[in-house]
Amino acid sequence: MAITIKDVADAAGVSTATVSRALRGLPNVDSLTRERIQKIATDLDYVISPSASRLASGRTGSIAVITPYIARWFFSTVLSGVESVLQNAGMDLLLMSVSTPDGQHRLPPAPRLRRRVDGVLVIALPPQDAQLHEVLGLHMPTSLIGLTMPDVPSVTIDDVLAGQIATQHLINLGHERIGVINGAPIISPYTAENDRFRGFGMAMKDAGLPIDPMLEAYGYFTIAGGEQAMTALLTQKNPPSAVFAMSDEMAFGAMKAMRSHGLQPGKDISLIGIDGHDMSEFLDLTTVVQPVQDLGRIAAEALVLQLRTSGGEVAADSIRLPTQLIVRGSTAPFKA
Amino acid sequence: MAITIKDVADAAGVSTATVSRALRGLPNVDSLTRERIQKIATDLDYVISPSASRLASGRTGSIAVITPYIARWFFSTVLSGVESVLQNAGMDLLLMSVSTPDGQHRLPPAPRLRRRVDGVLVIALPPQDAQLHEVLGLHMPTSLIGLTMPDVPSVTIDDVLAGQIATQHLINLGHERIGVINGAPIISPYTAENDRFRGFGMAMKDAGLPIDPMLEAYGYFTIAGGEQAMTALLTQKNPPSAVFAMSDEMAFGAMKAMRSHGLQPGKDISLIGIDGHDMSEFLDLTTVVQPVQDLGRIAAEALVLQLRTSGGEVAADSIRLPTQLIVRGSTAPFKA
DNA sequence: ACCTTTCATGTAACCGCTTGTGTCCGGGGT
DNA sequence: ACCCCGGACACAAGCGGTTACATGAAAGGT
Numbered sequence: 138m139a140i141t142i143k144d145v146a147d148a149a150g151v152s153t154a155t156v157s158r159a160l161r162g163l164p165n166v167d168s169l170t171r172e173r174i175q176k177i178a179t180d181l182d183y184v185i186s187p188s189a190s191r192l193a194s195g196r197t198g199s200i201a202v203i204t205p206y207i208a209r210w211f212f213s214t215v216l217s218g219v220e221s222v223l224q225n226a227g228m229d230l231l232l233m234s235v236s237t238p239d240g241q242h243r244l245p246p247a248p249r250l251r252r253r254v255d256g257v258l259v260i261a262l263p264p265q266d267a268q269l270h271e272v273l274g275l276h277m278p279t280s281l282i283g284l285t286m287p288d289v290p291s292v293t294i295d296d297v298l299a300g301q302i303a304t305q306h307l308i309n310l311g312h313e314r315i316g317v318i319n320g321a322p323i324i325s326p327y328t329a330e331n332d333r334f335r336g337f338g339m340a341m342k343d344a345g346l347p348i349d350p351m352l353e354a355y356g357y358f359t360i361a362g363g364e365q366a367m368t369a370l371l372t373q374k375n376p377p378s379a380v381f382a383m384s385d386e387m388a389f390g391a392m393k394a395m396r397s398h399g400l401q402p403g404k405d406i407s408l409i410g411i412d413g414h415d416m417s418e419f420l421d422l423t424t425v426v427q428p429v430q431d432l433g434r435i436a437a438e439a440l441v442l443q444l445r446t447s448g449g450e451v452a453a454d455s456i457r458l459p460t461q462l463i464v465r466g467s468t469a470p471f472k473a
Numbered sequence: 474m475a476i477t478i479k480d481v482a483d484a485a486g487v488s489t490a491t492v493s494r495a496l497r498g499l500p501n502v503d504s505l506t507r508e509r510i511q512k513i514a515t516d517l518d519y520v521i522s523p524s525a526s527r528l529a530s531g532r533t534g535s536i537a538v539i540t541p542y543i544a545r546w547f548f549s550t551v552l553s554g555v556e557s558v559l560q561n562a563g564m565d566l567l568l569m570s571v572s573t574p575d576g577q578h579r580l581p582p583a584p585r586l587r588r589r590v591d592g593v594l595v596i597a598l599p600p601q602d603a604q605l606h607e608v609l610g611l612h613m614p615t616s617l618i619g620l621t622m623p624d625v626p627s628v629t630i631d632d633v634l635a636g637q638i639a640t641q642h643l644i645n646l647g648h649e650r651i652g653v654i655n656g657a658p659i660i661s662p663y664t665a666e667n668d669r670f671r672g673f674g675m676a677m678k679d680a681g682l683p684i685d686p687m688l689e690a691y692g693y694f695t696i697a698g699g700e701q702a703m704t705a706l707l708t709q710k711n712p713p714s715a716v717f718a719m720s721d722e723m724a725f726g727a728m729k730a731m732r733s734h735g736l737q738p739g740k741d742i743s744l745i746g747i748d749g750h751d752m753s754e755f756l757d758l759t760t761v762v763q764p765v766q767d768l769g770r771i772a773a774e775a776l777v778l779q780l781r782t783s784g785g786e787v788a789a790d791s792i793r794l795p796t797q798l799i800v801r802g803s804t805a806p807f808k809a
Numbered sequence: 810a811c812c813t814t815t816c817a818t819g820t821a822a823c824c825g826c827t828t829g830t831g832t833c834c835g836g837g838g839t
Numbered sequence: 840a841c842c843c844c845g846g847a848c849a850c851a852a853g854c855g856g857t858t859a860c861a862t863g864a865a866a867g868g869t
Contacts, residue, residue: 141824141825143825143826151848151849152848152849152850153825153826153827153849154826154848154849154850154851155847155848155849156826157826157828158827158828158848161827164846165845165846165847165848166847167847167848170848184584184587184588185588185825185826186528186588186824187524187589188523188524188525188527188528188533188588188824188825188826189524189825189826189854190825190826190827191524191826191854192522192524192525192528192824192825192826192827192854192855192856193826193827193828193853193854194826194827194828194854195827195854199567202568206553207549207552207556208546208549208550208552208553208766209549210544212549213543213545213548213549213552214544216543216544216549216568217542220568220570221570221579224570224579224580225579225580227580229567229589230567230569231535231566231567231568232538232552232556232566232567232568233556233566234553234556234557234560243557243560244560244563248520251520252475252520252521252522252523253523253565360751360752360755389752389755390755393755416696416725419696419725419726419729430544477854477855478855478856479855479856487818487819488819488820489819489856489857490818490819490820490821490857490858491817491818491819493856493857493858494818494857497857500816501816501817502816502817503816503817506817506818521855521856522854522855522856524856525824525854525855525856525857526856526857527824527856528826528854528855528856528857529824529855529856529858530824530856530857530858531824531857
C-alpha cells in the first residue's frame, strides 16, 4: 500500500541498492543518478520504513531518556535540552520514567531498552538505584545527567563547588549560624546532595564556623518538603540567621514557611538556593544557577557523537558545567 | 549474536510460528506448550526484536506526543500523565516538540511520524497551526489535548465555563471593574484563550457589567508576560479592582507587578488564575483548577483503546474534564 | 465405522531495507 | 594494444519476526 524503496527503484530504473545508497548519501553513486533518485523519491512522497531499516542495519536511530520525574522543573528542563539535540540529529527520543522511592510501581526499564534503542540518557537517579544498575548492565552507550558514577560518562555541575559558593556567599554576608536544607537524612541517595553538603561543610570549615547538626533539615527536594524543613529550623530555640537550601524549590517552600512565621527573606533571615528555577527571579531568591537545559543538551550531543563514531570506544569523561551565583533580595548582610 | 526466536523454537522443539503465538498470548496454543516456551524464553533471556516485529506486523507499538513546549508546567504535567498510561500499555512514547511562534526552527513533525508510530497525541497547539494540519493530514489515529477541532477526538476542560466561573467569582465578591489578562491580542491562536475570554464575557454580561476594552491586557501565557500585562493595567488612570488572568503563570507575573507597585493581591486588588499550578497554593492564588495530568492520562487511554480495537472507527468524541474553583487569599470582597 | 470439526502445530511467503560480493566499463600506465 | 584499477551499479542473501494456509490427529456426530 505505502510506497517502498522498490517503487522508487523501478521509477528510477535502478536497483533498490542504489536507491538506498543514494538516499543515504553513501559514496559510489553518480551525482546525477543521486539527484534523479532524490527527486523521484520526493515526487513519490516516499518515506523510508524505519522498522525495515532498523532490522536490516541493526541500528535503531533512537535514544531512551530515563527519568524519575517528568513534571518537575529540573527534569523537564533537562528533557527539553535533550529533545532539541536529538531532534536535530534526527534521532527518536523514547521517554521512560522509572519508579521512584515515593512512587508508583512501573515496569523496570532495562528490558524495554534492549534491541530498541542505541543509547540511553539517565537523569538524576540515585547512584545505587537498582534500575539504574540494570540499565548499566545492558552495556549500551549511556550518559548520565545530574549524577556521576565511576566509568560512566556524565554531565553535571560541580556540586561541591556549588554548595561551597552558596555557603560562602552567606558567610561573606557575615552570617555564622547557617542552616541547611538537605534532601534526605542519613545516607542521602543522590550524589548531588552529598556533594552540595560537602561543599557546605568545606565553606564552613574554611571560615572556622561550627556545623550545628540541629541546623540541618530535610526537604526532599520538594516545595512542601522545604516548607516543613524551614519550619523545623524556625521552631528551634536558636534559629539560624541564614539558610542554604539545596534546591530552589525547597527554598520556595522555605519562603512560605518564613512568611507563615511573619519573617521576610533577606530581611529577617537570608535564604539561598541552587538551580536558577524559572520562578526564582520572580520570588527574588538568591541562587546558584546551573545551566539545566545545557546539561541535557551537552549530554545528548556527547551521546550522539559517540554513536556516530561508534566502535571508537569513547573515553568515559565526566563533563562539568559552570554555575553562577545570582544575588537577589533573599540574602542580605547579617544584622545582630 | 543476540538470541532470536529461532533459538527459542529450537530449544523448545517447536516452530518459530508457535513460539510467536505462545509468547504473544494468541489462542490455539496448548497451555503446556505455552508455559514451556515461556520458561525457555525467559531462561534464554530472549527479547523480541521490535524492528522485526514491526516490520512483519505493520504495527509500531508506539505513539508520538507532539508539543510546543516541554519545560513548561502545563505541558510537562500533561506529558507525565500520558507517559504513565503508555508505559502501562507497553507502548513506546516518542517525544517531539514543534516549532513555536516564538521559537527556533525545527523539522516539521509530520514526515517523522509516517511509518513510525501508530498514533499521535497533540498538546495545545493553535488550531490553525500549519504543522498541526500536516499531522492531521496523515490520517492516523490522533487525539488532541487542550485544544479542540471538528471531527478530531480531544480531551479538554470546558474553557468557556472555566472563564465564566473565574469571572463570576470576582463578580460575586462585588467587583465591577474587572480586568482580564488574555494570551495574545486580536485573533488569539489558542482555542483555550478564546473560550476563556468568552466565558469572561458571558459572566460580565449576565451580571450586567460593561467590558472595558482598556481593561484587557496580554500576557502570552508566561510569567514575564503576565507581569507586563498587569503593569499595563495598573498604570491606567482607572485601574481594575480585580483581575482575571487566564493562566496561573500569568497570574504569578501579575502578582510580581502588583508587588512592585506596592499592592497586595487579595488586599488591594483581587486576582484569580486558571490552572492549579503547583505554585499556586504556595503563592496563595485563587484559581480554577484543571486536572492537567488527567488530561494527558485520559487522552492516552482513549488513543490506546482506539488502537487496540483498531479498524472499529471510534467516534470522534471530545471529552471534557471538570474544573474546580479553589478560593485562596488572592481574592477578596470589593472594598470601595 | 465414516465423515466432519476443531485444535495444535508446522511451512513458508512475505515485511522493506542494508550490504557484501560481483559485474561491467572506461581510462591510465607501460 | 594489453592489463589493471577504480567507480557505478546490480544481485541476492539476509535481518527476525508474523501470519495465511496446510497438515494431521483427536474428538464428535449420526
